[in-house]
Amino acid sequence: MNIWLNFLIDSLAFGATFMYGSTGEILTEKAGHLNLGIPGIMCMGGAGGCLMLNLIGKSGLPPVLIVTAGILSALAMSMLMGLIYSFLTVTLRANQNVTGLALTTFGVGLMKVIMSKLDATVYLVGPKALYRWPFAGRQDSMQCLGVLFFLAIAVAIASSWVLYRTKVGLHLRAVGENPATADAVGINVSRYKYAATCIGSGIAGLGGFYYIIDYMASQEAYLSLEAFGWLSIALVIFALWRPHVTIIGSTVFGLLFSCSSYITNIDWIRVTMSTKPLLKMLPYVVTVLVLIISSIRNKRENQPPSSLGLSYFREDR
Amino acid sequence: MEKQLALQMRGITKRFGGVIANKQVDLDVYRGEIMAVLGENGCGKTTLMNMIAGIYFPDEGKIFVDGREVVIRSPKDAFANGIGMIHQHFKLVDLFTAAENIVLGVKEKGKYNLKAVNARVAQIAEKYGFRIDPQKKIYDMSVSEKQTVEIIKVLYRGADILILDEPTAVLTPQEISRLFSVLRRMKEDGKSIIIITHKLNEVLEVSDRVAILRRGEHIATVETKDTNENELTEMMVGKKISLNINRTEPKNAAPRLFVKNLNLYDAEGVHVLRDVSFTACGGEILGIAGIAGSGQRELLESISGLQPAVTGEIIFHNPKKNKPVTFFHKSMKRVRELGAQNAFHDGKGNPVSFQGMRPGAVRKWVESGDVLFNEDEIINLRHRTPLQIRELGVRLSFVPEDRLGMGLVGSMGITDNMMLRSYRKGRAGFLDRKKPRALADEIIQDLEVSTPGVNTPVRRLSGGNVQKVLVGREIAFTPKVLMAAYPVRGLDINSSYTIYHLLNMQKENGVAVIFVGEDLDVLLELCDRILVINSGAVTGIVDARTATKEEIGLLMTKTDDARKEEAP
Numbered sequence: 001m002n003i004w005l006n007f008l009i010d011s012l013a014f015g016a017t018f019m020y021g022s023t024g025e026i027l028t029e030k031a032g033h034l035n036l037g038i039p040g041i042m043c044m045g046g047a048g049g050c051l052m053l054n055l056i057g058k059s060g061l062p063p064v065l066i067v068t069a070g071i072l073s074a075l076a077m078s079m080l081m082g083l084i085y086s087f088l089t090v091t092l093r094a095n096q097n098v099t100g101l102a103l104t105t106f107g108v109g110l111m112k113v114i115m116s117k118l119d120a121t122v123y124l125v126g127p128k129a130l131y132r133w134p135f136a137g138r139q140d141s142m143q144c145l146g147v148l149f150f151l152a153i154a155v156a157i158a159s160s161w162v163l164y165r166t167k168v169g170l171h172l173r174a175v176g177e178n179p180a181t182a183d184a185v186g187i188n189v190s191r192y193k194y195a196a197t198c199i200g201s202g203i204a205g206l207g208g209f210y211y212i213i214d215y216m217a218s219q220e221a222y223l224s225l226e227a228f229g230w231l232s233i234a235l236v237i238f239a240l241w242r243p244h245v246t247i248i249g250s251t252v253f254g255l256l257f258s259c260s261s262y263i264t265n266i267d268w269i270r271v272t273m274s275t276k277p278l279l280k281m282l283p284y285v286v287t288v289l290v291l292i293i294s295s296i297r298n299k300r301e302n303q304p305p306s307s308l309g310l311s312y313f314r315e316d317r
Numbered sequence: 318m319e320k321q322l323a324l325q326m327r328g329i330t331k332r333f334g335g336v337i338a339n340k341q342v343d344l345d346v347y348r349g350e351i352m353a354v355l356g357e358n359g360c361g362k363t364t365l366m367n368m369i370a371g372i373y374f375p376d377e378g379k380i381f382v383d384g385r386e387v388v389i390r391s392p393k394d395a396f397a398n399g400i401g402m403i404h405q406h407f408k409l410v411d412l413f414t415a416a417e418n419i420v421l422g423v424k425e426k427g428k429y430n431l432k433a434v435n436a437r438v439a440q441i442a443e444k445y446g447f448r449i450d451p452q453k454k455i456y457d458m459s460v461s462e463k464q465t466v467e468i469i470k471v472l473y474r475g476a477d478i479l480i481l482d483e484p485t486a487v488l489t490p491q492e493i494s495r496l497f498s499v500l501r502r503m504k505e506d507g508k509s510i511i512i513i514t515h516k517l518n519e520v521l522e523v524s525d526r527v528a529i530l531r532r533g534e535h536i537a538t539v540e541t542k543d544t545n546e547n548e549l550t551e552m553m554v555g556k557k558i559s560l561n562i563n564r565t566e567p568k569n570a571a572p573r574l575f576v577k578n579l580n581l582y583d584a585e586g587v588h589v590l591r592d593v594s595f596t597a598c599g600g601e602i603l604g605i606a607g608i609a610g611s612g613q614r615e616l617l618e619s620i621s622g623l624q625p626a627v628t629g630e631i632i633f634h635n636p637k638k639n640k641p642v643t644f645f646h647k648s649m650k651r652v653r654e655l656g657a658q659n660a661f662h663d664g665k666g667n668p669v670s671f672q673g674m675r676p677g678a679v680r681k682w683v684e685s686g687d688v689l690f691n692e693d694e695i696i697n698l699r700h701r702t703p704l705q706i707r708e709l710g711v712r713l714s715f716v717p718e719d720r721l722g723m724g725l726v727g728s729m730g731i732t733d734n735m736m737l738r739s740y741r742k743g744r745a746g747f748l749d750r751k752k753p754r755a756l757a758d759e760i761i762q763d764l765e766v767s768t769p770g771v772n773t774p775v776r777r778l779s780g781g782n783v784q785k786v787l788v789g790r791e792i793a794f795t796p797k798v799l800m801a802a803y804p805v806r807g808l809d810i811n812s813s814y815t816i817y818h819l820l821n822m823q824k825e826n827g828v829a830v831i832f833v834g835e836d837l838d839v840l841l842e843l844c845d846r847i848l849v850i851n852s853g854a855v856t857g858i859v860d861a862r863t864a865t866k867e868e869i870g871l872l873m874t875k876t877d878d879a880r881k882e883e884a885p
Contacts, residue, residue, distance in 0.1 A: 167420075167429040174410050174421050181408040185422030186393045300412055300456050 006141040007262045011254030013144040013215055016152040019250040020207025021232025023156045023243045027200035028082075029236060030163060031193045032176035032307040033089055036100025038204050039229020040107020041081045045205020046212040046225060047111040048077025053123035053213070067130050070123075071209065078205020081107060082198040090193045093311035108226045120219035131214045148210045155203055159243035172196055176305035179312035189312055207232065231257070234287040240294060240302045256282040321348040322384060323509040324369070324400075324478055329378035331364055338364040342378070342535045344528055346478065351500060351510045353524035353541070355517075357553055357870075358609045358835050361533040362513045363405075366480045370402035371395035382478070401471030402480040407463050409455045415466045416451035419473050441472050445502045448495075460585070461492040468499075478509045485519055486610065487587075497523045515553075515608055517546045517874050531555050546871070554837060554870045562817050562842040565825060570598040570845075572634060573829035574620070574798050579629035581615050581853075589615045590626065591854040597798065597829040602820060604844030604861060605833040606869055612853035613833045614718065617800045621715040622703040633711050635694035635797060641686040647710040649676055652683060661688050714796035716788055718803045718833075720780075724787045727776030731757040731768065731786055734775055738790060760789035764815065781812030788819055799823050802833040817843055837866050849873055 021042055028035040035041075052073030056066055085103055088094040129136040132146035163169035174182040175192045183189050211228060212221040235253055239245035260279035264271050271279070294302045324346040331339040339361045346352050356362045367373045369380065371392040379386055382398045389395050395402070409418050420434045435451040442449045447465050455463060464484065471479055481500075485493045500510055500523060514520060520527055521541060529536040529552045536552050574597040581590035589612050597603045605613055618624040620631055642652060642661060655661065656671040663669050669688050671679045682688060696709055706713055717723040725734045735753035757771045764785040768778055775783055784804060791799065801820065805813040820843070824830050834840045840847055844861040849872035856872045 165429070170413075170417055170421060170429070174413070177410045177412050178408070181410055182422070184392055184408045186391075186396075187422045300454070306411070 003262070003265055007255070007258070008251075009141040009144055011258055012251055013149055013254075014258060015250030015252075015254035016149045017207050017211040017215060017228050017250075018232040018235050018253055019152040019156055019246050020210060021204045021229060022235040022239060022246045022250070023152075023159050024200035024202070024204030024207070025233055025236045026239065026241055026243050026246070027159060027163075027172075027203070028197045029241060029308055030172055030176045030305055031196035032179060032305055032310065032312070033086075033193060033197055034096050034100065034309045035082075035085055035197065035200070036097055036233065037081065037085050037103030037107065037201075038100075038233055039226045040104035040111075041078045041085075041201045041204050042107075042208035042211075042229045042232070043111035043222070043225050044081050044107040044208070045074040045078035045202075046208030046222060047114040048205065049074030049209035050118055050123045050212060050222075051077075051114060054118045057122040063130055070213070071206065074205050074209035075202045078208070079198045079202040081205070082201025083194075085201065086194045086197040089311065090190050090197070093313060096309050096311070104226075104229070111222060111225070115222045124213065124217055124219070144215075146214060148206070148214050151206070152210070153247055155206075156243045156246050159203075163243065173305070176307060179307055180314075183312075183314060193312075204229075204232065231283060234284060237294075237304075238287050238290045240290075241304060252286070253283045256286060320350075322346075323348045323382070325381040325384075326365075326369070327379045327381070329365065329368060329375045329380070331361075331368060331373060331375050337533050339368075339375075339533045342530070342533075344535060344538070346509045346511060348477075348509055349504055349507045350525040351504050351512065351523055353520040353527045354511060354513045354530060355515060355520055355527050355549060355553060356530035357515065357837075360530045360553075362530050363482055364533075365530070366402060366482060366511065366513055369395065369400055369478075370480060371400075372402075396474050396476065399475060399477040400480070401474060401476030401478070403464065403467045403471060403482065403484065405482045405486065407467050409463060409466060411456040412454065414452050414454055415449055415458075415462075415469075418455060418466055419451075419470045423474060438469055438473065441469055445472075445499050445506070447499060460487045461489070461496075464488070464496070472503075477507070478511070479503070480511045480513070482513045483515075484512060485514065485516065493519070515874060517549055520549065521546065529553055546875075547867070550867050550870045550874070554866045557841070557866055558838050560838055560842050562814075562839070563821065564842060564845075565821065567598070567601040567824070567845050569827070570600040571636065572596045573599040574831075575630070575632040575634065576616075576620065577630040577632070579616070579619060579631065580627045581612075581619050581624060582627060583615070589853045590619065591852075593629070593850070593853070593855055595848050595855060595858060597831055599797065599827045599829045600824060601845040602824050602830040602832050602843060604840040604847040605831065605850060606835075606837065606840050606847050606873060607850035608873055609835065611850045611873075613850060614802060615853075616850070617715060617717070617802055617831070617833065620698065620798075620800065621713060622698065622701050622706050625700055629699065631698040633694070633696045633698055633713070633798070635696075635711075637690040637694045638692055639689050642683050642688045642690065644680065644683060648708060649679065651708060651710055652679065660691050662691050663687055664689055712794060712797045714791035714794055714799045716784075716791055716799070716801040716804055718806065720783050720787055721776060725775050725783065728774050730770075730772035730774060731761065731766075732771050734786065735760075735790055735793075738794060756790070756793055760786060760793070764789050764819075780807045781809060781815075784808060784812065784816060788816060792819060792823060796823070796828055798829045798831070800831040800833075803835060804832070805839070806835070813839075837869055840869070841866065851875065 021038055025035060025038050049070045053066065053070045056069060081103060085099060088099045089096045131148055132143055135142045135145055163173060171182065171187050172192050175187065175189050179189045208225055211225055231253060235246055235249050239249045257280060259282065260271060260276045263269055263279065322345060326342060326344040329339055329342040342365055354362045354366065364373060368375045369389065371389045371394050374390055380389060381387065387398050389398065416431055416434045416438050419438055438449065438451040447469060449462065449465050449469065455466065484496060488496060504510060512524065524541045526538055527541055527544065527549065528538045529549065531553060577594050579590050579593040583589045593616060607613055615624055619626040653671055656669060659668055659670065661669040664687055696711055698706055698711065721727040732750065732754045735756045736748065739753055740748060754771065760766060761768060761771065766782045766785045768782060775786055788804060804816050808816065820830050820832060832844060841861050841864065847859050847861050847864060847869060848855055849857045849869055851873055856875065859868065
């Protein structure tokens with residue numbers, strides 16, 4: 001198959017990692033909370049899933065059940081992280097940046113400990129064919145795509161639908177824009193913040209699980225996961241806080257990120273070892289450009305939620 | 318037709334700490350009437366209404382809606398009883414459309430359907446004559462449109478009793494008359510409308526009955542058709558109370574600050590200062606009276622350089638002729654600058670320019686006291702930043718109303734707060750902490766500031782002590798002009814008198830004191846002259862020794878002709 005189509009499909013599959021991460025982060029940010037713990041949460045999602053697979057991988061249960069248990073465990077572990085984050089920042093009104101960074105440091109470290117103790121042959125080998133349904137066994141690059149990839153797209157679209165087409169979404173956006181107003185009309189601000197953060201964290205955690213088990217499916221995958229957590233946060237800005245835009249954004253990021261490997265196929269470009277890291281900077285450069293362009297255009301809809309990063313306390317006036 | 322009671326309040330009392338905001342208030346509101354609640358700043362109008370709207374909970378008393386007793390603990394309870402309040406500061410999500418804001422938080426059965434909401438909003442708008450586009454975003458709206466959204470928001474929730482807190486404060490005359498016609502239509506529809514206001518002309522224009530509050534107490538409720546501006550003013554301000562503030566006659570009062578035709582617009586383009594002109598004299602206290610938000614804050618801020626005025630002049634006049642130059646307030650740079658401008662002589666009429674002299678020699682000569690000014694200092698302060706004003710050697714002190722926001726840094730101790738005035742002194746980038754420390758000790762001693770120590774964060778001190786620290790610092794700067802905005806707000810009696818005394822001392826030292834106050838009794842007893850400001854324009858400057866409360870009250874609230882003429 002054409003090398004450039006391979007490139008595109010590979011980028012799509014790769015991009016699903018940050019599609020999860022940034023969809024999760026967008027939900028949290030829409031509630032007014034800047035969760036810098038996303039890299040740690042994605043790591044813990046991956047670790048939680050692998051841990052479960054490792055536990056029951058050889059138990060002889062039906063593969064479908066094992067996979068489902070893995071996904072649920074990834075969700076549970078990352079939502080637990082989200083719960084810690086919300087307790088600290090919503091209930092105790094701790095500084096969101098500090099809390100998020102602490103969770104990242106904690107999550108990344110704990111994941112490395114857990115993953116180094118697990119047996120990759122157990123958590124990777126088992127149900128790989130299931131993840132790649134219905135493309136498993138194909139010889140072309142379509143085999144990179146699978147259930148979790150399509151789930152990422154579904155989640156992104158569903159999140160946008162909820163945010164912009166339902167009352168729950170309207171309330172959630174009101175909480176992130178102006179919690180005092182939301183409170184005054186009887187919306188339970190804390191409940192929305194907790195829910196958005198926990199669900200968002202769960203979605204982000206799936207991204208970590210997807211990256212380790214499905215996309216990379218290698219023993220070393222977990223070592224590079226943190227970087228993609230940060231990329232997910234950058235992608236939120238790229239997507240202008242719209243979950244469905246992350247589908248395009250993550251593909252662009254995927255293309256940019258993996259272009260260093262494919263660009264060698266163009267005859268007249270010579271890529272040396274020293275230029276590769278430069279090429280890997282491209283997603284971040286593009287994020288900066290998007291940030292500049294969206295600030296220059298200064299359209300209110302493209303700005304971050306107004307109360308992003310601010311704690312809400314009813315008695316503050 | 319028999320009038321039907323919609324809302325009754327009986328014996329409502331509310332305290333905040335030791336301060337009584339409302340005392341045994343009884344109030345009746347009928348169906349299909351517009352009731353005005355009238356009173357001065359801080360008389361408890363808004364507090365009272367907030368208790369009906371569920372923001373506060375009364376300490377004592379009962380509220381009845383349609384004859385049954387109700388307990389209102391939150392805005393939700395208020396809505397459940399058909400009560401909705403439109404606050405002065407709108408609670409709207411800027412990024413949403415009008416319809417989205419209106420439907421926010423409403424518990425309705427069925428699918429979320431913005432089209433149906435739009436239709437219902439349009440229907441309400443048509444019924445009462447509002448002009449609104451349900452799909453317009455709030456950030457694209459004018460203040461009046463936002464207010465319309467707030468009113469429809471309340472109506473959409475089915476409110477029968479609407480409370481509007483100072484609804485006309487932010488509107489143009491055309492918008493006000495449109496609002497009033499909408500209110501009349503709602504009244505005809507059987508709604509009860511309560512408007513909180515202190516504008517007499519509007520009370521007379523729109524209301525059916527007026528309830529007057531003074532110092533938290535309900536003075537009277539009268540039929541609007543049986544009353545007039547003078548009677549209402551009298552009930553609003555009450556009899557004069559003697560405070561026994563010691564006031565001395567001004568000695569050698571000489572003009573110090575000339576403000577001429579000052580004009581200022583705020584960020585929204587509202588004309589907040591209109592051709593303000595006055596003269597403040599050294600050795601007297603000039604009071605500024607006015608309804609809160611009439612431009613007092615903007616006036617002081619534009620004089621001190623925080624808000625640059627658009628047109629007009631602020632002239633600082635400092636009699637300096639034949640007085641010795643000092644380094645106390647003039648920097649070396651400024652002294653050299655003035656020297657180059659031929660501003661000094663050596664006492665025998667020979668000009669002193671300091672040209673080509675080394676700093677040490679200049680310092681020595683100036684400190685000997687032999688260098689004298691040629692002329693009085695006349696400086697235009699408009700378009701100068703606070704720092705430039707300070708560098709020019711103009712000793713202008715400003716005690717802002719927001720003490721811990723603009724005046725002091727709450728988390729720093731007294732010494733560090735003193736340094737906010739002197740941090741530019743000291744050598745080679747190092748701060749001089751000794752003098753501020755000594756000044757801090759001096760202020761604690763002289764003004765009897767009760768604090769655990771000089772390094773206790775000022776935020777932890779009581780309001781009176783915070784104010785003493787702030788005023789003490791500004792006075793230590795030996796100002797020529799001292800501006801104080803609401804310096805006794807929230808202070809107990811003793812602290813208030815300490816502040817009055819400090820201001821009087823400054824007056825005796827020849828300082829031009831500008832005192833913005835809200836209590837007319839204090840203004841009348843403390844100040845020498847009182848300037849009355851109304852919607853950003855000066856409506857009169859009266860002699861505090863002969864003026865009456867009613868006179869000032871009328872100047873503060875009277876119909877604003879200037880504003881009507883200006884409107885397009």
